[in-house]
Amino acid sequence: MTDLRVNLAGVMLKNPIVVASGTFGFGHEFADYYDLSELGAICAKGLTVAKKDGNPPPRIAETPSGILNSVGLQNPGVDYFCAHEMPYLKQSGTKIIANISGNTLDEFTELAEKVSAAGVDLIEVNISCPNVKCGGLAWGTQPESAAAATAAVKKAATVPVIVKLSPNVTDITAIARAVEAAGADAVSLINTILGMRIDVNTRRPVLRNNMGGLSGPAVLPVAVRMIYQVACAVKIPILGMGGVASGADAAELMLAGATAVAVGTALFQNPYAPIHVRDELQAYLEQHNIPAASALTGAVMPY
Amino acid sequence: MADLFDCIISTKQTFGGCTELVLQNGALAACAAQGQFLHIQCGDQTLRRPISICDVAGDSLTVVFEVKGAGTEWLAAQQVGAVVNVLGPLGHGFPLVCGRILVCGGGIGVPPMLLTAKGAEAADAVLGFRTASREMLTDRFRAVCTDVVVMSDDGTCGKQGFVADGAAELLKKHTYAAVMACGPKIMLKTVAQAAKKAGVPCYVSMEERMGCGIGACLVCACKTTKNGEEGYRHVCKDGPVFAAEEVCWDD
Ligand SMILES: Cc1cc2nc3c(=O)[nH]c(=O)nc-3n(C[C@H](O)[C@H](O)[C@H](O)COP(=O)(O)OP(=O)(O)OC[C@H]3O[C@@H](n4cnc5c(N)ncnc54)[C@H](O)[C@@H]3O)c2cc1C
Ligand SMILES: Cc1cc2nc3c(=O)[nH]c(=O)nc-3n(C[C@H](O)[C@H](O)[C@H](O)COP(=O)(O)O)c2cc1C
Ligand code: FES
Numbered sequence: 075m076t077d078l079r080v081n082l083a084g085v086m087l088k089n090p091i092v093v094a095s096g097t098f099g100f101g102h103e104f105a106d107y108y109d110l111s112e113l114g115a116i117c118a119k120g121l122t123v124a125k126k127d128g129n130p131p132p133r134i135a136e137t138p139s140g141i142l143n144s145v146g147l148q149n150p151g152v153d154y155f156c157a158h159e160m161p162y163l164k165q166s167g168t169k170i171i172a173n174i175s176g177n178t179l180d181e182f183t184e185l186a187e188k189v190s191a192a193g194v195d196l197i198e199v200n201i202s203c204p205n206v207k208c209g210g211l212a213w214g215t216q217p218e219s220a221a222a223a224t225a226a227v228k229k230a231a232t233v234p235v236i237v238k239l240s241p242n243v244t245d246i247t248a249i250a251r252a253v254e255a256a257g258a259d260a261v262s263l264i265n266t267i268l269g270m271r272i273d274v275n276t277r278r279p280v281l282r283n284n285m286g287g288l289s290g291p292a293v294l295p296v297a298v299r300m301i302y303q304v305a306c307a308v309k310i311p312i313l314g315m316g317g318v319a320s321g322a323d324a325a326e327l328m329l330a331g332a333t334a335v336a337v338g339t340a341l342f343q344n345p346y347a348p349i350h351v352r353d354e355l356q357a358y359l360e361q362h363n364i365p366a367a368s369a370l371t372g373a374v375m376p377y
Numbered sequence: 378m379a380d381l382f383d384c385i386i387s388t389k390q391t392f393g394g395c396t397e398l399v400l401q402n403g404a405l406a407a408c409a410a411q412g413q414f415l416h417i418q419c420g421d422q423t424l425r426r427p428i429s430i431c432d433v434a435g436d437s438l439t440v441v442f443e444v445k446g447a448g449t450e451w452l453a454a455q456q457v458g459a460v461v462n463v464l465g466p467l468g469h470g471f472p473l474v475c476g477r478i479l480v481c482g483g484g485i486g487v488p489p490m491l492l493t494a495k496g497a498e499a500a501d502a503v504l505g506f507r508t509a510s511r512e513m514l515t516d517r518f519r520a521v522c523t524d525v526v527v528m529s530d531d532g533t534c535g536k537q538g539f540v541a542d543g544a545a546e547l548l549k550k551h552t553y554a555a556v557m558a559c560g561p562k563i564m565l566k567t568v569a570q571a572a573k574k575a576g577v578p579c580y581v582s583m584e585e586r587m588g589c590g591i592g593a594c595l596v597c598a599c600k601t602t603k604n605g606e607e608g609y610r611h612v613c614k615d616g617p618v619f620a621a622e623e624v625c626w627d628d
Contacts (some may be wrong), residue, residue, distance in 0.1 A: 099593035103614070106378065106591075119595070127608055130628070132586045134596040136424050141588065148595050148609060290423050342424055342588040344381065345464070 076359045077366040078352070080114070082334050083234035083259035083311055085195050087114035087169055090367050091324065091352040094315050094338030095120055095173035095198060095238075096145065100159040101166060107345045111167025112352070114334060118155070118163065120173045120200050121189070123181045125151035135271045135280035140292030140317070141339055142269050144283035147175055152185055156192035169195040171236070179226040187230035198313075199227050199258075202240030202265035214240040214265075217252035224256035234259035236313055239304070241267050241293075246300050247307035254308045261304060262313035262336070264297045290339040291317045298330045305331025305372050319347065321354020328370035378408060379591070382463045387437060389457050393506070393513030395443050395485065396453040398461075403436035405463060411493040412470025412557075412582055412618045415440065416590035418462040419448035425464060426452070427587050427613070429489035429559070431514075441488035441513070467590050468617050471496075471580055476554030479503070479547055479577075480522075481568050483540045483560025487514055489582060493557055495521045501547055502526070505540035505564065509533035524551075541567035548575040555580060557618075562626070569621035579621035585612040600625035 078089035093104075095117040101110050110116060128148025135142040149155070152174070163170045172189035174197060176182035186197055201214035201223050213223045224237050237253040239246055241264040250261050266287025271280040279285070297316025305312055314332025318324050319340040327335045340347035359367060384400035391397070405415075409430050415438070416425040426448040432439040444453050455461060470493075477499040482490040487504050491514060494500040501524040506512045512534045518525050526543040527535025536543065540560065548556070548571060556572040558565050559582035572579035588594040592614030601610045601623040610616070 097589070097594055099595070103589070103591045103593040107380065128595065128598060130600075131596075131598045131609075133598060134424075134586045134588050134594075136422065139423060141423055143588070143594070143596055145595050148598070339423070339588075342590075342594065343418065345589070345591065346381070 076356055076364070077368075078356060080334050080368050082313060083196065083236065085169055085234060087334055089114040089352050090328065090334040091348050091355070092117055092171070092313065092334055092336040093341065093348055094336040095171075095200070097338040097341050100155070101163055104345055108349055109167070112349055113168045115169035115171055115195070116163065116166065117171040117173055117198055117336060118159070119149055120147045120175050121149050121152045121155050121185060122147060122175050123152055123184055125149065125154065129283045132280060132282055133286075135286065137269065137271060137288060137290075137292060140288050140290030141342070142271060142281060142286035142288055143266070144281045144286035146283065152188050156188055160192040160194070164193055171196040171198050173198045173200050173238070174227070175200040176223070176226075179222060182223050182226040183230045186227040186235070190230065190232040194233060196234050196236055197227060197231050198236045198238050198262055199223060200238050200265070202238050202242070214249065215243050217248050220249045221252040221256035224253045224258050228257040236260040236262050238265055239263040240265050241296055241300055247303050250304045250308045254310050258310060260311045260313060261308065262315065263300055263304060264293065264316045267293055267296065289316065291319055293317045294323060294326075298326055301327055301332050302330040302374065318351060321351055321356070321358050324351050324355045325358050325370055328367070329372070329374040331372045331374075333368070333371050379465055379467055382465070383460050384438070384463050386455055386457050386459050386461065393511045395441050395513060397431075397439060397441045398452070398455070400438045400440065400461065400463065401436055402438070402463070405465065406433050406436050406438050409433050409438055409466040410470045411496045412489060413466040413468050414617060415463045415465035416467055416587070417452060420451040422448045422451070424588060425590060427590060429582070430466060430492060431488035432492050432495070443485045464590055468613055469615065471557045471582070471618050472555070474554045477501070477551060479544060479553045479556045481540050481544050481556065481558040481560070481564075483564040484511070486558070486560030486564070486582070489559045490557065491517055491521070494518060499523060501551065503528060503540050503543035503547060505529070505543070505560065506534060507531070539567065540564050541571050544568050545571040545574070548572065548577060553577050558582070565621070566626045569624070569626075572621065580618050581621045581624060582617045583612050583619060583624065584617070587613050589613070600628040
């Protein structure tokens with residue numbers, strides 16, 4: 075029997091397949107399709123202190139092998155999440171990761187305190203959202219501010235903290251090192267890559283927000299490269315994501331250095347995508363006589 | 378219950394500038410309701426394409442669509458016997474109400490009103506087209522409706538004028554339990570105004586670009602007011618059909 079379990083910053087996941095923040099809501103919708111306990115972990119939709127309406131539509135544009143989104147962190151606010159969504163998620167039989175996003179350091183601390191108390195297993199700190207004007211990406215583009223946000227969360231968090239890195243930077247390893255030094259227990263990458271599309275007939279951007287974040291198969295090679303670079307630069311584990319749609323894609327991110335892998339945009343084509351990715355990963359491991367999924371992490375043989 | 382279904386195309390026709398496909402899948406047909414939609418995988422496009430259910434009969438479902446871009450072009454190129462993968466049926470469709478209803482369709486908003494008209498105790502229809510060559514399905518509406526009024530922008534078929542003009546006329550003639558409409562936003566807005574003037578509840582089917590189709594990704598936002606509070610609800614799950622008075626039209 076292949077051992078699919080992986081240890082992500084001290085939290086044991088039953089398999090390495092996680093669902094990415096913002097693509098899985100708070101889980102309800104997918105429970106109609108399969109038992110949520112099949113997943114390694116659920117990363118919930120990004121939370122802010124106050125409820126957020128998000129950006130005006132259209133919020134999605136298709137691109138070659140990918141999509142742009144400009145949802146803008148629409149969410150009911152952290153208090154609502156703790157009171158109304160956590161009880162449901164807690165009994166889902168899988169690990170829960172809260173994804174939090176603050177405008178100020180105090181907000182990061184407040185969010186960390188509240189979701190810790192609500193019983194999440196891990197916290198993912200979003201310092202890389204390209205779709206909000208204030209906060210979001212601003213935190214993740216400089217090592218100093220990224221470290222400050224990490225420290226603000228660590229101050230109040232009672233569970234391991236994952237810091238989600240932006241690919242929209244010149245040197246992602248500098249940010250990764252800074253958040254590691256500030257106490258991050260893990261990093262996750264990549265968030266979406268800033269992009270734009272224009273309707274050539276109307277000369278209008280397809281997204282009402284003009285720009286949005288690119289995800290899906292198109293970003294997979296960028297994710298592989300950045301995970302590889304970050305794995306070489308830090309000792310803390312990596313939750314990898316970006317364009318994963320098959321077991322082979324997941325294996326690729328793990329070989330590059332990821333301990334666990336999140337599936338996001340692939341859910342839009344097929345709600346069963348994470349289950350298929352998990353089964354295909356298991357088949358790959360069996361085919362190659364690899365006894366444990368964890369053996370893949372960082373096992374690339376670079377030239 | 379919504380799920381992924383493989384459907385075999387059993388019939389294909391073109392009319393009014395649109396393609397009609399009849400899809401065979403008993404399990405899918407058994408749970409489909411009026412005003413719901415199918416999220417159809419079109420070749421290897423990253424996103425599925427939302428297409429309304431036009432009709433359901435036995436083991437088959439009918440969809441009627443217009444070629445807009447790469448996805449619908451792929452779908453229109455599929456031949457009888459081909460298999461298409463469908464996620465559905467999705468969304469909250471038109472409510473079932475007691476009594477006579479008025480269905481209003483404009484352009485590619487006409488097809489979804491057929492099943493809605495069929496499901497009513499009694500129904501009248503106002504169908505709007507740009508021009509005579511775009512007219513479609515009117516005979517099928519005549520088979521299930523009492524009064525069918527055809528309107529066209531240029532007067533080449535039916536009466537010249539807008540769907541809302543036809544609706545206003547019928548609303549004066551008969552008493553309706555509800556008005557139900559699908560079409561361009563401006564048509565929905567004017568039909569809703571006509572219904573409001575007549576004091577008849579109105580339901581409208583909204584359109585927005587979609588990702589997941591099931592309510593998880595929050596991309597298909599539509600501004601509405603509910604219990605006095607303005608905010609975004611989601612066309613794929615809360616809709617596509619909304620009570621007209623809840624829609625923020627000028628957004
Ligand atoms: C609930 C609902 C029901 C619909 N029912 C029908 C129907 O019965 N018949 C029909 O002809 N059309 C219908 N549409 C519109 C149809 O979904 C679009 O015409 C189609 O997605 C265009 O895809 P494309 O690849 O041909 O065009 P492209 O322009 O290449 O598509 C690019 C992207 O934009 C999206 N998109 C483009 N136009 C629309 C639009 N008007 N609405 C939503 N997404 C859009 C596509 O889904 C795709 O993700 C419906 C839309 C919704 C939301
Ligand atoms: C519609 C949508 C919403 C997203 N919302 C969030 C969010 O709230 N917080 C966050 O950290 N990342 C968010 N992301 C980014 C994803 O979690 C993920 O990092 C990215 O999409 C790359 O993975 P993928 O290619 O598998 O989708 C969102 C992505 C999409 C497509
Ligand atoms: S398309 Fe994902 S929420 Fe509507």
